[in-house]
Amino acid sequence: MIILETSHLYLKTIEKEDSDILHEKIFSNEDTMKYTFGQKAFTIEESKKFIYKNFCKNNANVGLAPLFEKSSGLLVGIAGVLKFDELETDAYEFGFIIIEEFRKKGYATEIAKAEIIFAKKQLRQKYIFATAHKENIASKNLLLKLGLTYLRDIDFKERGQREIYSKKL
Secondary structure, three states: OEEEEOOOEEEEOOOHHHHHHHHHHHHOOHHHHHHOOOOOOOOHHHHHHHHHHHEOOOOOOOEEEEEEEOOOOOEEEEEEEEEOOOOOOOOEEEEEEEOHHHOOOOHHHHHHHHHHHHHHHOOOOOEEEEEEOOOOHHHHHHHHHOOOEEEEEEEEOOOEEEEEEEEEO
């Protein structure tokens, strides 16, 4: 099921064959994982558990999902809107990871804009949140470019310390 679609990308619920590619290109990449979901690369078992726990299934539209390039059908990353339970309010966090060979094509900006619109229109949110590793300059610059502002630091048990950004919708 397609969750979100932009001019160059589409986000859809995960299929079995996507898991191995995601592990190989994202979850086993130490540099990528440092800035995103942990402080180390995942084993194949950890990747499968993470996918099962955090990815959209069936007709769900909240959670992570594989991100594909429309023109080629290639898997280019992951993205999604997640419940942001770390705040006291009914909040949502958006995020994205673009596979290294597909970076610098504007895909992060394109999917982030679509996720913000999704949070406002589909989830009827008044605010949207995002987190970034303090050393992830590219992501922090993108969040600022999209009109988010820095709120504070937060220490996640599994992800480590991150900066929280927010935007009024």
